[in-house]
Amino acid sequence: ETGVTQTPRHLVMGMTNKKSLKCEQHLGHNAMYWYKQSAKKPLELMFVYNFKEQTENNSVPSRFSPECPNSSHLFLHLHTLQPEDSALYLCASSQGTAGDTQYFGPGTRLTVL
């Protein structure tokens, strides 16, 4: 266990659905991240939050909407997704300084029909 949990672990949704992914960290960290891994591609950063403020948005389409209500929780709201958005979505946290070790959750496997 890394101290980072994600729910749900698997999600199947239609293109017109709205769903949310949840991440919670129990490590007392200040920074949280969303990464995406598509088939045969490396892990790719989506968003970074530091002290609840978004510090990076890696040109992610607006159909992905992050929310960070506090330093322990991170959400990714999904709406009108496309089949090509099917991927593994990983959450991570770190103490909050560049170069810190990032601790990952197990990911949510998303399938968009």
Add this chain to the structure above:
Amino acid sequence: ILNVEQSPQSLHVQEGDSTNFTCSFPSSNFYALHWYRWETAKSPEALFVMTLNGDEKKKGQISATLNTKEGYSYLYIKGSQPEDSATYLCATNSGYALNFGKGTSLLVTP
């Protein structure tokens, strides 16, 4: 080198064999190099963070070295065991974010 590159893409060894992987990265604006071990259906597990040229880290039978001037890192596994089977990822920092390679998939058979 513009991106983080790892080789080989996959590796199949027998139990007891020693093995090593390579991670190549841009040497300019280097900050830190991370190695992760990722088993299927589990969370990526942090192995090492290295920042200084010449750094060497060791954890059990796994060790890593870093050359920031030429932009590469090696990961060594001495006497591989079936439980070492996993994907090994390396990543460099770009600010807070990590830039990952595609990983080396290791399979160790008895």
